[in-house]
Amino acid sequence: MPISEYDGIVARSSTTSDVFNAIGEAHRRDILDTLIGGEKAVGAIVTDLSLPQPQVSKHLRVLSEVGLVRSRAEGRRRLYSLEPTRLRPMHDWLAKYEQAWNDRLDRMDDYLKELQQQGEPQ
Secondary structure, three states: OOHHHHHHHOOOOOOOOOHHHHOOOHHHHHHHHHHOOOOEEHHHHHHHHOOOHHHHHHHHHHHHHOOOEEEEEEOOEEEEEEOHHHHHHHHHHHHHHHHHHHHHHHHHHHHHHHHHHHHOOO
16 A cells, blocks of 8 residues: 555644644644633633543643643642743744735735726826
8 A cells, every 4th residue: 555545544643843833733723812811720721612621631731842831730720821922933934924915915005096096087
């Protein structure tokens, strides 16, 4: 059997060693969104997202490993909070594309203004 046929059968291990890969999973982004409002216990995140507790814990572990969330103990509970500064590499990378997009929109705006001026009665 060619190796490409195994891809659909065997799940590949996820690469989550950096911020880019860690936030590539939708549930992890949802967890980050939930933590924007402040520190939360696992149970609150489970309730907010309607996900099973083991799944939330797994995703929190990945997010912790790359430094996007931190946890602290409060009695028997662990409270998680967002570490937004760890998103800086993603922000810096996206900034180049945001600038390119804005430049294109500015050119389109200039073109539309030019068309409007050409269409105005003389």
